[in-house]
Amino acid sequence: MSVFDVEIDGLRGGSADLGQYRGKAVLVVNVASKCGLTPQYSGLERLQERFAERGFTVLGVPCNQFMGQEPGTSEEIAEFCSATYGVTFPLTEKVEVNGDDRHPLYRDLVGTPDAEGHTGDIRWNFEKFLIGPDGAVTARFSPRTEPESTEVVAAIEKNLPPV
Template identity: 75%
Template sequence: MASETNSPLDVDIAALQGGPADLGQYAGKVVLIVNVASKCGLTPQYTGLEQLHERYAAQGFTVLGVPCNQFLGQEPGSAEEIAEFCSATYGVTFPMTEKIEVNGEGRHPLYERLVGFADAEGHSGDIRWNFEKFLIGRDGTVVARFSPQTEPEAAEVVAAVEKALG
């Protein structure tokens, strides 16, 4: 993708297990980017995220988990601990990035490109909590934002994914 698109998929970020995550591989696909945490009241959303990922993967969809420890220290683990927890507890198969900051001075460039987009209630700016969701369309632009409390399999999320998949 051309860097002038300002797409979130144009940024460099490492994969959870090391090496580049290569977000460019998702060009032309639909991606749900979610800041995740292993010790949050919303952590059971991993189940719905995995089900969504499996349901639409063949149509060019993926969930991208982005671990973050900025909300009450709810993602304290190492990359290996996070990977093991997600796999063993929730059977997660979707890709995960390195642990990053989504707010503040240390905000990762990926989130610099996401936070300006408003959700259906008009919220834009800082990430409110773990499991805030951003849907990236096939053209690499943000097409929807969902609050942390919105379940991955909620009707509005599924409808937005299906619309983006075309």
């Protein structure tokens, strides 16, 4: 089973249908609207614009587990992302990424180590996981790693589906 088989709803209800991303590279990011790292939405959107036509998408996963920094309703989150950062990439329902109620998507992701070897619990908002076209987790990036950093861009380019 790959992450493409996990069931999760879209931000405004209904299935987010992760299966539609099978064969693409996906950067899964737990996001929040009231965090010091929230400006990363701009870099995430630029990645979306830069690589979307080559079989890539960012998938934002709102989470309110870190100091209540994503308190909004689905409508408020969607409006904030669109109006403030021009976000066009898909967003899922708000989920828990740690603890007993951790969403199954994150149960599949957290075993992957980042560059420092960290595995397990998500440390903060904007932790990033790159999923390859086959559904395997290929990279994990710490929350402070900027979306357009050399290492993230290189990993995305390496995982884009063949043309």
